[in-house]
Amino acid sequence: MLIHARGLRKTFGDFEAVRGIDVDVPRGQAFGFLGPNGAGKSSTMRMVAAVSPPTGGTLRILGMDPAEQSSAIKARIGVCPQEDTLDLELSVRDNLYVYGRYFGLPRKEVRARVDELLAFVQLGEKADAMVDDLSGGMKRRLTIARSLINRPEILLLDEPTTGLDPQARHVVWDRLFRLKAQGVTLVLTTHYMDEAEQLCDRLVVMDKGHIVAEGSPLELIRAHATREVAELRFGAGGAQAEHEAVAEQVAGLADRVEVLPDRLLLYSDDGERTLAQVHAAGLRPTTTLVRRATLEDVFLRLTGRTLVD
């Protein structure tokens, strides 16, 4: 196990950010921490990155205790923090070069890796630009390139695509796929369901400092949701009271019904059939949508809340 945690806890004063979690990440796996803001994902990541001492429980990274060998651990992991912490006073190339030297890597070796990584994240043409002149997506890619300079055995990515436009997200995902294919162990946090489904072999759903479910994306969907979901909207404003009333009428048509402020979710294995039954019952929703169940539905089921407000 590259990462092994038992009863891992983290408190800040009275606030319990992480309340005793067990995590095991084997080599080569893409592992995800999924949850809303404040679920304890980032606190967990900081502990794994050896920059935040655990309050309780055991934690081993690459077989080492971060309290005793943080430098040795950091030498072998890559960190892509939630906020880009690039060196704004240096050029793109120097950002990678200087960072590589912090790992004690020889000059010649770092120089070769810098060129290789700039090509990998498609920033070769921007090598001599200052960091401030880069777009958000480019900065993110540079941060990812930087986290790879020491050829890490574990790559930690805290919300790798938050704040990026869809196109930039896809570029980042593509690079992460390639790394995964190369056998790099990825550990990422996200509150984007599609990101977790695309990238993660296995994930844990976190809520209020606890792990509330664990498995592959497919396993979780199977265990906690149906195959399909029919979404219904009534009325222009979508008043919740109105939805509550409708919910009672359609309760028998689906395995489960969720009432959200702006829509109703009907869980069943055949969404189209459910929708036909809704119409047959004389209900006239203003808009409808049938889709496959996602991790978003899993999260809703487990916590009663949506992920992104």
Add this chain to the structure above:
Amino acid sequence: MALFTAAVAGETARRAARQGSPVSAVEATRLLVWRNMLAYRRHWPIFVTGFLEPVFYLFSIGVGVGALVTGFEVGGRTVPYAEFVAPGMLAASAMNGALYDSTFNFFHKLRFGKLFDQMLATPLTTMDVARGELSWSLIRGGIYAAAFLLVMVAMDLVSSWWAVLAVPAALLIGLAFGGICMALTTFMRSWQDFEYVTLATVPMFLFSATFFPVSAFPEWLRWVVECTPLYRGVVLIRELCTGTVGWGSAASVVYLVVLGLVGLVVVRRRLDRLLLA
């Protein structure tokens, strides 16, 4: 005793954290200094203006006002006024050099640039960061002082070979000011807090025997002034430039070194607290 035990335990843990680091303490310090040099490549005018300020004072007060003043007695010998002021300005330039990077720039790196967060994701430790940044501060102070010494030599304001040691002495001033200012900066919450730094450094610059001897003060005030780091630096450098070195000089050296090292330890502990929570 409990406090001492806790301190020892803390230090032991800190040493252990370094275990297996691929970067030695010396190499880490060198890397941080080098990083700052790279960053300044684009900002060399800022680097130069910091040096010019004490030079202007030397010309305006030392040479200009000096034409109206006969001079002061230093170590039983009367020195011309410009020669009296020049060592004070050399000490002030070392202070200035150290000040920039240990206050504003350090604050920016710590709170906004997230530069140290970045470094701590690598094998570098908080002690590496503290030591590296302090080294850069004192080197900058040293560069200013060395350049200032050349100005003094060119103007024939140096009367002893001891003056060669003014540069290492200036490094000590840089060490003391860099250490203390970085330590204080870790407690600052906003840019406004830096007014306190100005409030402390401007009087020091004006009254630390820079422009006139402390004998002008009443006894109690004289004691206060003699305890300030800039005063210790000024008299040390004046003693070197005029060749009047004595035991008092040694005391100044010890004082400045202790201040710098205390600052360094405080900075390291504060960085642990702020960045490794």
